[in-house]
Amino acid sequence: MEKKKKRIFEIIQIGYTGDWQSRLFDVLITVAIVLNIFIAVADTFDELSAYRIYFDMIEMVTVIGFTVEYFLRIWTANLLFPYESYLHAIRKYALSFDGIIDFLSFVPYYLPFFFPSGIVAFRMFRVVRILRLFRINAYSDALSVISKVINRKKDQILSSVFIVLTLMLASSLCMYSVEHQAQPEVFKNAFSGFWWSVSTLLTVGYGDIYPVTELGKILSIAITILGVGIVAIPTGIISAGFVEEYNNTRRSSDIEKVIDLKFIRINVTKNHEWVSKQIKDLNVPEGLILATIIRKGEATVPRGDTVIYEGDQVVLGAQGYNDDYKIHIREIELKERSSWVGYALKDIDMSKHSLVLMVKRGSNILIPNGNTILKSGDLVFVYTKKNIQDSIEIDI
Incomplete structure (x- = not known):
């Protein structure tokens, strides 16, 4: 489960190129929103009243889809x-x-079904569904650039908006006085x-209010010229941000290969061989890095002379396994009548393309050799290029 x-x-969640099911879900939700x-x-x-019955059917289907999606998000919060x-996660999402x-x-x-008398008011509330357009931003990489x-x-945009509002307030008081x-x-x-300053600075004015005195006209010219420059500041900031984002994206695409690192944590116990040793003296296999010590x-970020003590947690990093050959790891649970039970690994008829990596017996993990005898109830983990009957493919 x-x-x-x-x-x-x-x-x-937002899908990626390799997961067609998630990408399909994103497309369906986007279509439903539109x-x-x-x-x-x-x-x-x-x-269009003749088509209202079709509109109602489409609305019902899409709303049911939104309902199912919401409760799935609650379930996986x-x-x-x-x-x-779990409860805090639900509350945080909700x-x-x-x-x-x-x-x-x-x-x-759904509200009219429970409160029929307020059906008109509830239909007005449906206008809030337009907010769902904000969710398209999450499903589209292109649109997400805007929010980024x-x-x-x-901070720069808020500062520029503050300057614009200050100019509007000052110009409104000056124009009122004149x-x-x-x-x-x-x-x-x-x-x-203030209404005059807003309509003048942000548009060309509506002609309903304008200065008639000579001083008012001169002041209006100065405020308009100054306002055009100041109102353009937020536009310049956002434009520069888009150029920055484009350059960052292009630099990222120039990287030939991105390598994921996988990490494991080692608990250093009392009798561990690393206790009281310096980092430089550890026999760490080639290809592993000692990332941090908790x-x-x-x-803390370790140095060569850092000493490891009992109770430390050492985090090692390594390049993730790249499955270029489509090799699968499978889990096989041995039943009482399994043909492998009671036999040593060397005597089992197994494909030359397969390798037993590990045997889990109860709470114990066994690293097997050819003489390891398999028992009923064992979980056998096999590294293979082939499918094996009655096995389960697992993610590692």
């Missing part, structure tokens, strides 16, 4: 937040931005000046 749960979690938004818009056209307890959007995308559809750029440049006497019915208060909960 845990393996199936992990697989479902992988499918409903269809749902299309129906919300098409439902407002009286000319502990895999999304592995360091939280109260997150994505969780709230997922919840609001389907709940309004904005997140990286958020124009209030000449046209009190137009520039009634500072808010009227001592009393604190991680």
Whole structure:
């Protein structure tokens, strides 16, 4: 069940190129979101009322899909937040931005079934499904660049927005002071000046409010010229961010090969051969690196003269195994009537392409040799290029 749960979690998360099921799920969810938004818009056209029955069917199917997805995410929340307890993981997802959007995308559809009297109001609540568009950003690498750029440049963007707001406030107060006497019915208060500054700085104005005095016109010209430059600052920041992201992506693509490192942790016990030895004196196999030492909960980067003590946890790293030859590791549970039970490994009729790596007997792990006799209940791990009957392929 845990393996199936992990697989479902992988499918409903953002997929990668090698996982067609997860990529298919991303495409289906994206199509469902777009269809749902299309129906919300098409439902407002009286000319399309003849097709409303089809719209309702599509809406029902997509909403059911959103519902199933939400509860699958609730079920697998502990895999999304592995360091939280199950209930805390559920709460963390449910109260997150994505969780709230997922919840609001389907709940309004069901509310009229429980509260028929509020059906009109609940249909208005369905507008929140447009928030589901934010989820497309998560499924698209191209769209996710936008959120990356904005997140990286958020401090500069906030600073520029603060400058723009300060300019608007200052210009509104200045324009009110200059124009209030000449046209009190137009520039009634500072808010009227603020409306003028917003419509002027961000558009070309609406013609409903404008200065008529000579000083007001001169001030308007200065504010408009200054405003055009200042409003362009956020655009420049975001544009520079896109160029930065593009350059980073291109540099990453220039790397010929990315090698994943796998790590193992060794607990140094009292009688361990590494106790009281320096790092430089350890007999570490070639190809392994000693990445870090965890001592009393604190991680340290080891040096050559670092001494290992009892209770330390030594973390070793190595290049991950690259399965170029499609070799499989299989687990075989020996039953009482298995043809292997009671025989030594050297006497078993096994393909020359296969190798017994390990035998698990109860809680003990055995590294076998040719004389190892197999018993009923043993779990035999075989490294092979071929399929073996009654075996289970496992992930290592």
